[in-house]
Amino acid sequence: MATSKGNYGKTKYICSECGYNSQKWLGKCPNCDSWGTFEEEVDIKRTLKNIQSEEVSISKISEIEIAKEFRMVTQYEEFDRVLGGGLIKGEVVLITGSPGIGKSTFLLQLSEEYSKIGNVFYVSGEESPRQIKQRAERINVNSGNLYILNDTNIEKIEKVVLEDKPKVVVIDSIQTLYSENVNSVPGSVTQIRETTLKIIEIAKKHEIAFYIVGHVTKDGKLAGPKLLEHMVDAVLQIEGEENSYYRIVRSIKNRYGSTNEISIFDMKENGISEVKNPSEFFISDREEKNIGSIIVPIFEGSRVFLFEIQSLLGTPNFGMPRRTVEGYDRNRVEILSAVLSRSLNLDVNSKDIYINIPGGIELNDRSSDLAVVFSLLSSVNKIPISQKIAAIGELGLRGEVRKVSFIKKRINELEKLGFTGVYLPKSHESDLKKEKIKLKLNYISNISELIERVK
CATH class of the missing domain: 2.20.28 (Rubrerythrin, domain 2)
Structure with missing residues (x-):
């Protein structure tokens, strides 16, 4: 050009x-x-x-007054928790997720919730008003304060928004917007940056909250400049498997709340509904005893979730053993299998190893190491593990079991769901000595001790 x-x-x-x-x-x-x-x-x-016409103001930090933070809440308590307690005036939230994951449906339901507080504008550059109305009827969304705007010109959208000043504006999607001041096509780096800057300017000056939908590429990354994620106040990612009805909303960035918070939703024909007890969702459909299966309490954001670790060992059909891992770090599995083989003299490295975390979530917490080893050991010896037993602990290369964070909160979640025992690092014994705990605490300092417990 x-x-x-x-x-x-x-x-x-x-x-x-x-x-x-x-x-x-x-x-x-x-x-x-x-x-x-x-x-x-x-x-x-x-x-x-x-530039010279713009007024610049400067204030002493000691003289700046802060009013009590007002948050707009919905009936979806789990979603409000991911936001940090609700949506703040002037907040700009980026919603990402793969195509067909349910971003537009979920935002339409949220729009109805916010319309109970005031007017909500739903700006769509991808669907016509009739298409949006058809989806709204399917999920029973009908509000007199919810308005549909079908335009992609950011200057026109700004004019309409500033005339009415709604409480919340939904932009679906940022890749379809364009500015007349930029000589490039919609979806380009320049257009995305300029339109987002304009949205942030409107949000901050007039205290209007914005939800922005951002598409992702085929490898799961946000389409457009990386700068977009740094510009907004919060980034929420909707995850889920194609054939699963469940959706996970994860907080990747949040200036007004905790990061790495997650909430679970159930995708149905009439819309999305929240799962009140996520731990039961992740550990459902389990037998009384299972070979190669054990529960681990994982700390995500500000709460504990229970996840099931499943493993299976097989004989390789060809020379090189396979490592098939779903929902877990494949490299970590290699390390743990090597530690298990060396510490317990078990032939694990020559076997095909399959690891699965049901529920379509990725586990990155090292406190699940002991549970993975327990699961592999159960598969090797073909010994079933009770569904009321859990394991917590990080492993070192010498087989030592290390301390983990928030141990008391993890144990409380296990007690709440009726577990009877837990294996945990011996280094926590002094921390829990004075606590009133109903669970049987099985302390382990090294995984070499497991050979006597799982036979």
């Missing part, structure tokens, strides 16, 4: 992964080594006159 006239400067190319700038298009980014990530961008020249 040649040099533009008016408010436009020279064309440059920017890497959507790391933000590296280049005067010409490159197939591979020299900064982050990513392929095919350079997109065309136009430098917008701000005139000195406009």
